[in-house]
Amino acid sequence: YSATQGDVDAGMDLVNTATVVTTEVPGPTSDDATTTITQTPNIALTKTGVFDDNIIADGYAQPGETITYTLTVENTGNVTLSSVNITDPLPGIVIGALSDNGGNGATVLAPGDIETATATYAITQADINAGVVDNTATATGDCPDGTVDCASDIDSHSEPLFAPPIEEEFCTYTKGFWGNANGKHEGQTTKQILDGFDLANNPVVIGVPGVASITIKSTDCILALLPGGGPSKKLKANQNVMVPMGNSCDVSQSVQVNNNGTIKNGVVTQLIAFILNTRLEPGLLSVTFGDIEDRIGNCFNIPNSIAALGDHTTLAELITYANQVLSGQVNGSLNDLNTLFTDLNEFFDECRPFSCSGDNPGPMAGANLELTKGVDNESPNVGDQVTFSIRVINYGPDQATNVVVEDRLPSGLSYVDDSGNSSTTYNGGIITWNIGTMDNQEEIWLDVIATVNGQGSYTNVAEVIHSDQPDPNSTPDNNVISEDDQDDATVIPATQSGGDCCEDGDKPRRLALRYTAENCSATDHSQSSGSVKCSNSGALQNEVYIVARDDKKGYTWFTGYVTVNSTFIADAAAAGQSKLRPKTLVYIYASEGGQLLQAIEFHTSCSQPLVIGDQFGAIELVGVDHPNGYVCGTIAGLSSIHADASGNDDGSIKILAYPNPASNFVNIELQGIEDDKTTIEVFDALGRLMLTRKVAALDEMPIQLKLPDVINDGMHYVRVKNDREIKTIPIIVRKTIFSTKQ
Incomplete structure (x- = not known):
């Protein structure tokens, strides 16, 4: 049967x-x-998302652009499920109906059936400010016996969002220009520009429709309302009712305000002019108060009553706020709004750069050179070679000419080689690069290789010592470390144990392990014979995918591709822990998700010895880092001062990195930095410096870092350091679109 x-x-x-x-x-x-028949109801949900970029199509998120999600449900059990439903608590998301692939109804899933639904979500400015949209969907189904939601599953998706870059120059005009039909901009008259805005289908709305508003649908209405060539008195000042004259404007309601029941001509006319300026320069809409503070804070003031809206407030949101004030929906200062819109219209009047330049509205002359520096190994062994990496970038606006950079090696380090520029000289511990010309936004990388000669603390300083152009925030060759054209990096050689690394340290928090591509017969260690296990399942390769984790809790210390003779870090912080657990398992695969080639187990909590050079199958121990700061052997690229996975230990610097995993960008949010001598560095798992960025206490958070194209998938480390402390947190890099299964 x-x-x-x-x-x-x-x-x-x-x-x-x-x-x-x-x-x-x-x-x-x-x-x-x-x-006996056993029922096993089960359902599986898979969620993916794609940023549609369907308004401006420039690769950057705009409010109103959408994310399209594909939701796939599969009946992985053995009973038919009914009332299958997908929910998602993300406000505003719209989920479409499930497909009826099985032909038995969209909400019925026979075992093995798969159905899909599509959901759309309109991005908000708050999402863009956050840099990511995170959400979780839930799929449920009812059993044949009537049990509701007897099967369920969830899946999440993180969609990174990137804000448009701020333009370097804007062109705006005063209300007098917009009221003058014969004004000129780039060969067009004001009337021609206004006609091009298609006001009939895209009107200027002042106030809030349905509450109190006027809708301006024609060029003639603009010319009638604004001073210039038209009769500006038609918009009467200090009246509690505003009724534009003539038939050019569709007046849905009188505009009433809550400032003693009066309306000021200036507020409305300046707002109309600013809205027209955003039609001419759409990039203005995404400018935030924080951008204004960063770019022109020294020469432009946002009134306090409006600045209280917050640094993330965009000028598009400012327009909404002003309309709410004018319609009486919220309280606000009309005088402050009038002042701010007047200043915005006049600051960029007839085109000027988004920067301060004193009383001169023209572009600020000079070349802003920034130099940052890092080292690939801060705790090398005596006799090791270290590589110092120097990044120089010209933030403009002008080209920099005859640029010269100098690196000063301290005693205790011997020069070996350098790279990055052919015009290089070395004399008495000083390396000099004659870089020459650097264009606006051009960056170069310079390397210095040196040998560590003995114990001590060695600080290597690099500085821009010449440029023909003035720099707005630094002076070349003045040896002032706080300026952004100078930076340093310090190495402190590790103290060698010569024996069991556990004798002088607590339970380890990190192990540096070298992949040697040897089979289990190479095992040679100081631990007891029953403490180490190794099994071969296939021939080892020059490049493998390695997973290191604990044996019971499921904590993962490392994942990623590793090449033969290269080192990777098994790090407790990668799982949010302060110490490694008693046993560590290392699985070596042919590729991610591929064939298992070797499995290794050894003790990592100092219940058994850990001696530099211990060999566990294809893995050699080369460094041990303890929570008490003791470093045995070599832990490449990372300081022995360490934090937990969130960066929120007992020190003052707090670090948040998101999205994590990251793809092309990662946002870094810092708390507790009190000076301008703070640096963010990104290292790969082999300790190589991939990215460096200087930050100041007043910089807007989060700081968005574009990950280099050469960075590979896998574990990486974000290190934040200043003169007082250093904090490190792990991040995962996934360059492909990913979906995280819960």
């Missing part, structure tokens, strides 16, 4: 009775057999 889906859905035992009939005594004989 072949059991049917109906039998399984019914959930009742199958009883089969056989009877033998005979004419002999004692008569018919029968027997039965029972088969």
